[in-house]
Amino acid sequence: MQKIYLIATNTFREIIRDKILYTIFIFAVLMILSAKFVGTISLKQEAKLTVDFGFAMIEIFNLIIALFVGSSLIFKEVEKKLVYFLFSKPISKTDFVLGKFLGLSLVLLVLNLVMSLVFFVMAGFEINYLLVLFFILLQSFFVLAVILFFSTFTSPIITLFLSFLVYLIGQITINLKLFALYNGSKAFQIFADFIYLFMPNFNLLNLKNQVIYEINFNFIALALSLAYAILYITLLLFFTIIIFRKKEF
Amino acid sequence: MLIFFIFAKIQTALNSRKNKMLVIQNLSKKVREYEILQNINLEVRQGETFGFLGPNGAGKTTLVKIILGLMQKTSGDLELECDKKQIGYLSEYPYFYEYLTGEELLLFTGKLFDLKEDKIKQKIENFSQKLSFERNDLKRKIKDYSKGMKQRLGFMQALINDPSLIFLDEPFSGLDPIGRKTIRDLIFDLKKEGKTIFFNSHILSDIEQLCDRIGIIHKGEILVVDEMKNVLKKHENLEDFFVQTIES
Numbered sequence: 001m002q003k004i005y006l007i008a009t010n011t012f013r014e015i016i017r018d019k020i021l022y023t024i025f026i027f028a029v030l031m032i033l034s035a036k037f038v039g040t041i042s043l044k045q046e047a048k049l050t051v052d053f054g055f056a057m058i059e060i061f062n063l064i065i066a067l068f069v070g071s072s073l074i075f076k077e078v079e080k081k082l083v084y085f086l087f088s089k090p091i092s093k094t095d096f097v098l099g100k101f102l103g104l105s106l107v108l109l110v111l112n113l114v115m116s117l118v119f120f121v122m123a124g125f126e127i128n129y130l131l132v133l134f135f136i137l138l139q140s141f142f143v144l145a146v147i148l149f150f151s152t153f154t155s156p157i158i159t160l161f162l163s164f165l166v167y168l169i170g171q172i173t174i175n176l177k178l179f180a181l182y183n184g185s186k187a188f189q190i191f192a193d194f195i196y197l198f199m200p201n202f203n204l205l206n207l208k209n210q211v212i213y214e215i216n217f218n219f220i221a222l223a224l225s226l227a228y229a230i231l232y233i234t235l236l237l238f239f240t241i242i243i244f245r246k247k248e249f
Numbered sequence: 250m251l252i253f254f255i256f257a258k259i260q261t262a263l264n265s266r267k268n269k270m271l272v273i274q275n276l277s278k279k280v281r282e283y284e285i286l287q288n289i290n291l292e293v294r295q296g297e298t299f300g301f302l303g304p305n306g307a308g309k310t311t312l313v314k315i316i317l318g319l320m321q322k323t324s325g326d327l328e329l330e331c332d333k334k335q336i337g338y339l340s341e342y343p344y345f346y347e348y349l350t351g352e353e354l355l356l357f358t359g360k361l362f363d364l365k366e367d368k369i370k371q372k373i374e375n376f377s378q379k380l381s382f383e384r385n386d387l388k389r390k391i392k393d394y395s396k397g398m399k400q401r402l403g404f405m406q407a408l409i410n411d412p413s414l415i416f417l418d419e420p421f422s423g424l425d426p427i428g429r430k431t432i433r434d435l436i437f438d439l440k441k442e443g444k445t446i447f448f449n450s451h452i453l454s455d456i457e458q459l460c461d462r463i464g465i466i467h468k469g470e471i472l473v474v475d476e477m478k479n480v481l482k483k484h485e486n487l488e489d490f491f492v493q494t495i496e497s
Contacts, residue, residue, distance in 0.1 A: 002360075003361065006357065006361060010349075013348065013349070013353075014346065017348040081340065082344060083319070084314075084319060084338075084340040084342060085340060085344070085345060085406070087317070087318065087319055088317045088318075088319065088336070088338035088340070088416075089358065089361040089362065090362065091361055249314070249319045249320065
């Protein structure tokens, strides 16, 4: 546990000291603030649009940070031969993968706290908003686990592409399944079922519409979604560790 | 009488085992069809300085990587008389986390060995004097270090855990003559302390001065292992012996 903590804090320090992160982050804050302006251009929907736009910006910037920082996190260590330094010490590959994941998750947590604060200043505080923001953060951890998984066996560019693809598919799995059910051939239905079963379903973590259209939450469904995300992340990390343990440097 | 003889034999065998820090038997490493290391047999004794020589691409670094667990062997046996907590390693590439300061890197390294912060700081103080590292230099980010400074920092991180077995891969690369002398003196000090040192180097004059025994590897095979004094008895210098061995 101590080693995982060391790797995580070191990863946190690495990312926090990267100037590119601040550029993205300042841009993210500005975009969240601009939600107020976007809201004013709508007719009678100002509050809803402000909230919707704010949530969307937080989600997009989470994705950008996770993709751009996460895709090169492991690759950089191998490419810059830092693994020679690290793995000659008493540290396991499991500690390394978990530490890297927790380090970047910690960065996302801190950034989300600040972005949420900006969002609350602009849209006002509501407990439901907090729930949406929590699930957005959970989704970004989920995406990060996907990124780390790909980054153990592909280059950063391919990791970026594959992870983004998984993210997109994860947004539409349920729609794809329904579409196949009513309009598709048998083969397409099997394909859609396969995607639905094995690809991450990010829709389960999307509570934005429920808040915006004031639909009551089903807390059992939320608990199941939370359990689903945790289980999927655990599985992804498990396979990432399995692949990474086979790696030679 | 027979019992006494058997007991003496077992005792001798145990003692000889005890004196070995590293024993490698019939070790091979294959990558696809290419055999990088072939049937390596090697022993490194406790407290000795062993020089591992060979031309570029001979398999020196691969063997060290296998010993350290950075690569897996294909076949053979490898026995280390100490665990990873007692090993120090200076890579051929002294690359570290550039966003850290020298002091942060050493604290991080020490903590990986479960050392307490005050003990690490005390060691940093000692090493910085030995390796002529200014206190202010350690407060600077590693990305601003020269190659020689990185190499000296590499030494500090390799020795922070007070290892019994030290692997030095090309320890003199990137050092100016003064830096080389500092490192050479440090290796002499480590020898005096009874540390076992295994090093790869191209600089044969340094190996000649520092090593008790040498091994020469070529195309993945160990050609010779001998005492340095025997080599120097039969040859004018190590370079002659090395060239002759490789060419023959």
